[in-house]
Amino acid sequence: MPSQEIDNKDTPNTEVKPKTRTVFYVSDATAITAETLSNSVLAQFRGLAYSRYRMPFINTLEKAKQAAMRINEKGKETGVRPIVFSTLVASDLASTFNEYCNAFVIELFRAIVGPLERELGIPSDHSVGKSHEIGDQERYNKRIEAINYTLSHDDGQTNRGLEEADVILVGVSRCGKTPTSLYLAMQYGIKAANYPLIPEDFERGELPHALQGIKKKVFGLSIRPERLSVIRNERRPFSEYASIENCRYETREAEMMMNRENIPFLSSTTKSIEEISATILQKLKIKADPHIRL
C-alpha cells in the first residue's frame, strides 16, 4: 500500500543543513488525529527537518505488517530509525505492527485509552476506524449546513438570513475573513458570515446598514498595512487598491470605525486561522446549539 509523502522540510532555512528525520502517521482511519498531534509535538523541536508520510486506513493484519516493513525499508535507506505516530486502536493490529516495526513508535491511544477505561469504568470498543466517523447524523448535518451557510454569506454576498449567523466577521478586503469563516464552519459547525468594510462605509462614517441591528454578533479583523499591501499586490499588482498608502488609509479607518462602534477586533497579521478562530470563539462566547460543535 502506498504511503503519501507529505513534507520535506519543516524548519526555516539555516546555514547548516538540519538533520532530517523521517516521520510516519499510521492509522486504521484517516491518520488526521496522528498528524494533528504530531505537528503540535514536533513544533517543540527546532533545528530538525522532517520527511513525513501518511499511512491511513491500515485496517487489516496484512496491511499492518506491510506498513511496518515499508517503514523499516525507509529506516535502512536513510540510516536513521523513523519516528512513527500511531493511532492504531485494535490490539491485534497494534501488536502485529509493533512486532514487525523497528522504528521509534509512539502509540497515541495506548497511553490514554487504558487509564481512561479504568477512570470511566467501562471497556473501550477497541474498534477500527471510528475516529472520524460521521457519528451523530444530526450533528454532522448541522456542520454541513454551517459550511453551506458560510459559503453563501461570504463577502457580503447577501443580507438575507444574516440574522441567523452565529458570528459576522468584518474587515477590509483581503484581511483574512474568508478562510477564518470557513474554518469556524468546518471545525466548529458555526454559521460564520463575513462582510467587507469598504471605502464607501468609511466616507459615510457608519457600519454597513445590514449589520446595524445585529452588532453583538459582529467581530472585526484587522491587519498590518504592509502585510495587506503584499497580499493585495499578488492579486492586483501596482494597483491603487494594493498601494501602501491606500492600505494604510483603509486599515486606519476600519480600526477607527470598530473602536467607535465597540466592535471587538484582532489583528490577523501574525496569527494562523486556528488561532484567530479560537480567539473569536472565546471572545464572543458563542453558545451555539451544543449539538452543533464537533
Add this chain to the structure above:
Amino acid sequence: MPSQEIDNKDTPNTEVKPKTRTVFYVSDATAITAETLSNSVLAQFRGLAYSRYRMPFINTLEKAKQAAMRINEKGKETGVRPIVFSTLVASDLASTFNEYCNAFVIELFRAIVGPLERELGIPSDHSVGKSHEIGDQERYNKRIEAINYTLSHDDGQTNRGLEEADVILVGVSRCGKTPTSLYLAMQYGIKAANYPLIPEDFERGELPHALQGIKKKVFGLSIRPERLSVIRNERRPFSEYASIENCRYETREAEMMMNRENIPFLSSTTKSIEEISATILQKLKIKADPHIRL
C-alpha cells in the same frame, strides 16, 4: 476566564439516560489538538454522554490556577470528577495546573515529549502556544492560496486555471463535492476544484468538455439516491430535482459515466468529510509540492 460549553451529549438517544461525564480541553494555545485527540479517543467509549468545555489560551500561571479551580467547581457541582485533556507545554504551567486540579488529567504532551527528546537527542522548547503558529510563512501562504483557489473553482464556476488543480471532484449536485473540496484545501493545502455532472452531460454521454484533457486529476463522488433525495428536498421541497426518481436517474447515469471514463469514485453516503478526503488523497496519490501540506 470563561470556558466555552461545547456539547451536552455525544451519544445517540437510548432508552436509558446515559451517564454524563464532564470533559475539559485545556491548552496554552487553541486547544484544537486536545479536542481532536479527545474526540478520537472518546469515540471508543459507547454508552456515555459528555458535557465538553474548551479552555484555550491558558498561558499564565494565574490562568492555569483559575482554570484548575473552575474545573474543580464543576466537579463538585456534578458529583463526578471531570476528565481533562491537557496540552499545556511549559512545565511551570502544567505543574501549577496539576497542583490545583482535582480532575482526572490526561497530559497529552508529557507522555510523548519526554521520550521524543531522548530519541531525537535534543531538548524541546517547552514553549507556549506553538502548536498552531503560522510556522513556515511560505507553507502557510500556499494553504491560503489553496483555499482561495478552491472557492473560485467551486461548482464549475470557471474553467480558467482548471489545469492548475491538484484534484477535480465530479458528481451530481449535492453529493458532497463542496465541503470535501474545502476540507482538502484547508487541511492539506490542496487545490481542489469541483465540477457538477448535470443531466445535459448524461444526454451528451460524455464528460464536461473542460475536464476531458485533465482526466487523471478527476475523482468522482456518488451517493445513495434515497439520501440525495432527502438532502435535495431540504433545499427544494417537492421539486422534480429532489424526487427519488430523478435522484435515481442522475446517480445511475453519473456512475455509468464514471465507470465508462475510468474515473475512480466513492460513495459519500456514510462517510465523513475527513474519511472521503483521506481516501481521495490516497487513491489519487497526489504529490503536490511537499511544502504545501500542513
